[in-house]
Amino acid sequence: MKVSELVKEMKTTPDTVRYYTRVGLLSPVKSETNGYKHYGVDDQHRLRFILSARKLGFSVNDIDQILTEAAKGKTACPLVRVILEKRLEETEEVFQQTLALRIRMKSAIGEWQTKPNKAPTGHMICHLIEGFNASSGKE
Amino acid sequence: MKVSELVKEMKTTPDTVRYYTRVGLLSPVKSETNGYKHYGVDDQHRLRFILSARKLGFSVNDIDQILTEAAKGKTACPLVRVILEKRLEETEEVFQQTLALRIRMKSAIGEWQTKPNKAPTGHMICHLIEGFNASSGKE
DNA sequence: GCTTGACCTGTGTCCAAGACACAGGTGTAG
DNA sequence: CTACACCTGTGTCTTGGACACAGGTCAAGC
Numbered sequence: 180m181k182v183s184e185l186v187k188e189m190k191t192t193p194d195t196v197r198y199y200t201r202v203g204l205l206s207p208v209k210s211e212t213n214g215y216k217h218y219g220v221d222d223q224h225r226l227r228f229i230l231s232a233r234k235l236g237f238s239v240n241d242i243d244q245i246l247t248e249a250a251k252g253k254t255a256c257p258l259v260r261v262i263l264e265k266r267l268e269e270t271e272e273v274f275q276q277t278l279a280l281r282i283r284m285k286s287a288i289g290e291w292q293t294k295p296n297k298a299p300t301g302h303m304i305c306h307l308i309e310g311f312n313a314s315s316g317k318e
Numbered sequence: 319m320k321v322s323e324l325v326k327e328m329k330t331t332p333d334t335v336r337y338y339t340r341v342g343l344l345s346p347v348k349s350e351t352n353g354y355k356h357y358g359v360d361d362q363h364r365l366r367f368i369l370s371a372r373k374l375g376f377s378v379n380d381i382d383q384i385l386t387e388a389a390k391g392k393t394a395c396p397l398v399r400v401i402l403e404k405r406l407e408e409t410e411e412v413f414q415q416t417l418a419l420r421i422r423m424k425s426a427i428g429e430w431q432t433k434p435n436k437a438p439t440g441h442m443i444c445h446l447i448e449g450f451n452a453s454s455g456k457e
Numbered sequence: 458g459c460t461t462g463a464c465c466t467g468t469g470t471c472c473a474a475g476a477c478a479c480a481g482g483t484g485t486a487g
Numbered sequence: 488c489t490a491c492a493c494c495t496g497t498g499t500c501t502t503g504g505a506c507a508c509a510g511g512t513c514a515a516g517c
Contacts, residue, residue: 181465181466182465182466182467183464183465183466192504192505193465193466194503194504194505194506195503195504195505197466197467197468197504198503198504198505199503199504202503213466213511213512214466214467214511215465215466215467215511215512216466216467224441224443225443227448228443228444228447228448231447231448231450232444232447233503234422235422235423235426235447235450236419236422236423237447238502238503239502239503239504240502245443245444246443249438249443249444252437252438253437253438254435254436254437254438255438255443255444256434256435256436256444256445256446257435259444259446259447260427260430260446263423263426263427264427266423267420267423267424267427270416270419270420270423271420273416274413274416274417274420277409277412277413277416278413280375280409281406281409281410281413283373283374283375284374284375284402284405284406284409285406287374287402288399288402288403288406291399295395296393296395296396297393297395298391298392298393299388299391299392299393299394302363304363304364304367304384304385304388304394305367305371305384305388305394305395305398306395307395307398307399308367308370308371308374308376308398309366309367309370311370311374320494320495321494321495321496322493322494322495331475331476332494332495333474333475333476333477334474334475334476336475336495336496336497337474337475337476338475341474352482352483352495353482353495353496354482354494354495354496355495355496372474377473377474378473378474378475379473
């Protein structure tokens with residue numbers, strides 16, 4: 180299979196496949212005549228797995244470890260459980276950060292509606308940003 | 319001021335300051351004797367502004383534009399309002415994505431608690447990941 | 458057979474926002 | 488004077504692809 184054929188039914192892009200190939204998760208053979216990379220059924224299978232794992236929040240590096248473990252014939256399951264737990268923690272952190280940022284942004288936009296535009300002064304670049312108090316709107 | 323002195327009261331790191339310097343937001347002068355970068359009061363002021371803007375979700379590039387506008391003596395306020403509106407949209411998107419991911423992860427962890435570890439087979443690398451149905455737990 | 462044009466390919470580079478490694482400089486306590 | 492802790496600039500690395508580019512492929516038309 181050529182990269183575009185491999186990509187066809189899976190919901191992903193050629194660039195993504197090429198990236199996975201570059202980091203060694205997929206191992207196509209190079210055509211003698213073309214120079215084109217030829218993917219086999221195992222690659223298709225691995226790709227499907229990679230995409231599933233990515234959707235669950237595993238990093239590409241995580242997936243590499245998991246595949247390596249599985250290639251030895253061992254269960255990757257314990258590793259998978261541990262990693263996902265860790266990734267969940269990180270996602271929780273990102274979630275909280277994003278939540279807080281979103282609140283700050285909305286709060287700023289609201290607060291700015293009653294404020295005029297001003298030219299910068301010697302010690303004030305933008306009074307909107309510098310005058311915004313992140314904790315406003317709290318009480 | 320040396321970089322560590324500049325950093326001291328602001329809540330940031332030398333690496334961050336060096337980065338802002340590298341991209342041209344700060345303009346220290348190079349000491350003849352040391353080679354050390356010497357930051358002035360204006361740099362301190364700009365840094366404070368940059369950090370405030372970063373905390374509100376502006377990208378470093380955004381801030382560059384805003385500073386450029388302000389350097390002409392014009393109001394950067396309209397620009398600031400427009401940019402923040404756009405960044406809020408993006409943050410909203412990230413927020414939704416992260417929220418959904420978090421749910422998927424938690425759902426997977428829950429679902430996996432009753433499942434055993436299994437060795438990989440010819441067409442199953444990890445039955446936990448491959449067997450996880452993202453829409454499970456919905457009905 | 459030949460050519461045109463649409464699409465496809467691999468390779469190389471680029472992105473954000475710093476973090477990290479490293480070799481060397483500085484400053485001070487003894 | 489030396490030992491040692493800390494500080495500095497420069498250069499490279501990170502994630503997960505996206506994008507640019509020059510060239511190759513393939514079917515339609517003449």
